Amino acid sequence: MALLKKKARTEAEIPTSSMADIAFLLLIFFLVTTTIDVDTGIGMVLPPKLEDDIEPPPIKERNVLKILVNEQGLVLVEDTPSAVQLIRDEVKKHVLNMGVDARYSEEPGKALISIKTARQTPYNAYVSVLDEVWMAYFEMWDSEARQLGYADYATYVDSIEEQDADNQIREKIKAAISIAEPDAA
Amino acid sequence: MAGHFQKKTKTKEDIPTASLPDIIFMLLIFFMVSTVLRETTVQVRTALPSAEALTKIDQKRLVSYIYIGPRKLDGNRLGETGVQIDDALVEDLGNVRAIMYRKLLEQPRLIVSLKVDETSEMGMVLDVQQELREAGTLRINYSSKRELPS
Numbered sequence: 072m073a074l075l076k077k078k079a080r081t082e083a084e085i086p087t088s089s090m091a092d093i094a095f096l097l098l099i100f101f102l103v104t105t106t107i108d109v110d111t112g113i114g115m116v117l118p119p120k121l122e123d124d125i126e127p128p129p130i131k132e133r134n135v136l137k138i139l140v141n142e143q144g145l146v147l148v149e150d151t152p153s154a155v156q157l158i159r160d161e162v163k164k165h166v167l168n169m170g171v172d173a174r175y176s177e178e179p180g181k182a183l184i185s186i187k188t189a190r191q192t193p194y195n196a197y198v199s200v201l202d203e204v205w206m207a208y209f210e211m212w213d214s215e216a217r218q219l220g221y222a223d224y225a226t227y228v229d230s231i232e233e234q235d236a237d238n239q240i241r242e243k244i245k246a247a248i249s250i251a252e253p254d255a256a
Numbered sequence: 257m258a259g260h261f262q263k264k265t266k267t268k269e270d271i272p273t274a275s276l277p278d279i280i281f282m283l284l285i286f287f288m289v290s291t292v293l294r295e296t297t298v299q300v301r302t303a304l305p306s307a308e309a310l311t312k313i314d315q316k317r318l319v320s321y322i323y324i325g326p327r328k329l330d331g332n333r334l335g336e337t338g339v340q341i342d343d344a345l346v347e348d349l350g351n352v353r354a355i356m357y358r359k360l361l362e363q364p365r366l367i368v369s370l371k372v373d374e375t376s377e378m379g380m381v382l383d384v385q386q387e388l389r390e391a392g393t394l395r396i397n398y399s400s401k402r403e404l405p406s
Binding site: 087090091094095097098101102104105109110111112113114115116117118119120188189190191192193194195197198199201202205206208209250252253 | 273276277280281283284287288290291305307308309310311312313314316319367369370372373374375376377378379381382385388389390392394395396397398399400401402
């Protein structure tokens with residue numbers, strides 16, 4: 072009969088007090104390994120491939136601002152040597168010319184910036200030129216947005232996204248940047 | 257007067273810690289989900305150029321990377337310029353077209369992020385771009401760092 076007597080049972084529970092510590096350890100591991108870095112860069116859209124039998128549309132010479140970057144990273148803007156920092160103002164002058172100066176564009180919608188490099192041009196020279204051109208557009212969009220009563224272009228974009236409206240600024244001042252093929256050496 | 261300084265209530269001042277593990281687990285799960293472990297080893301050096309006119313790519317799943325830069329060789333030496341997509345170096349540039357076209361079919365809104373070393377020559381970049389045009393992956397992004405204020 073002694074066998075039927077209840078044996079003193081040990082509690083079969085997992086101690087949970089250290090659960091928080093284990094979770095903390097895992098948390099710290101993931102905290103350290105996580106990189107929430109968003110990829111930043113200069114966005115571009117390449118032109119689609121041209122069909123062989125279709126000619127590219129004709130563009131008036133005066134609407135194109137030609138920027139040439141050579142092997143040493145030196146810059147020619149419309150055949151005049153220029154510093155990289157001066158490109159921004161030159162682009163603005165070209166785009167916002169409104170047909171006044173015969174050397175610059177007829178209207179912002181038709182203005183085109185053409186960047187041409189040599190095959191040996193260092194990449195960072197090209198990026199710094201492209202950066203200046205984009206900054207010119209960003210600044211023009213900013214001032215355009217301020218005229219419409221917004222703090223800057225970014226707030227304008229937010230507001231039109233809410234209203235689902237068209238981006239009038241982008242419509243007016245199109246960022247038209249073309250990357251020309253280098254001359255065959 | 258002494259009565260004013262006496263404690264009136266006898267409620268416990270402890271913060272209940274019973275739900276602490278749950279909170280920690282919530283945080284843990286958030287970080288587990290958001291973590292992207294690097295799955296590619298980059299075989300070329302890509303010291304990115306710095307720029308000011310930056311745009312962010314928020315949707316990481318749309319992005320596909322192409323690395324262009326001098327190959328990393330043994331003992332910290334650098335070799336010829338190489339092009340890498342995903343895990344492998346692309347020996348023949350003509351293959352870029354097929355690889356990118358396949359990626360475009362999987363993800364029609366593909367953005368190609370070009371991680372190009374700042375010392376690379378434009379010729380290689382332009383060749384890759386030409387291939388991208390052939391493949392129809394037209395949205396590209398010249399990956400660059402934020403310019404440090406000078």
